[in-house]
């Protein structure tokens with residue numbers, strides 16, 4: 001298997017896991033852009049938002065609810081940002097769907 005996030009999900013590659021259940025894994029981003037930067041992925045490989053199917057609705061819903069729970073646990077009381085980067089213009093570098101949870105400092109808008 002070539003996909004780095006599949007390898008993280010099945011522990012072939014070490015990561016700093018902050019949450020795991022039967023469907024999802026959340027781990028710290030190796031190159032954090034803010035004091036808190038966690039990635040939430042499904043264990044199932046999906047290329048990205050661009051590849052979602054109707055059958056993935058519940059799974060993506062769980063990713064977002066879990067992002068909220070992790071943000072609460074990490075004490076991001078002042079707010080935070082949830083980001084899906086999609087495709088080349090969206091800045092997606094890893095083709096396994098992942099939700100960024102970014103916080104711990106004021107974030108700029110609009111993005112670059």
Ligand code: AMP
Pocket residue numbers: 004013015027028029030031032039084085091092093094095
């Ligand atoms: P994106 O640009 O949306 O595709 O985000 C990919 C993210 O994965 C980047 O923020 C990277 O820093 C992060 N990343 C890449 N490799 C690893 C890894 N082995 N462990 C944790 N995060 C990683």
Ligand code: ZN
Pocket residue numbers: 003004005006007044045046095096
């Ligand atoms: Zn994958």
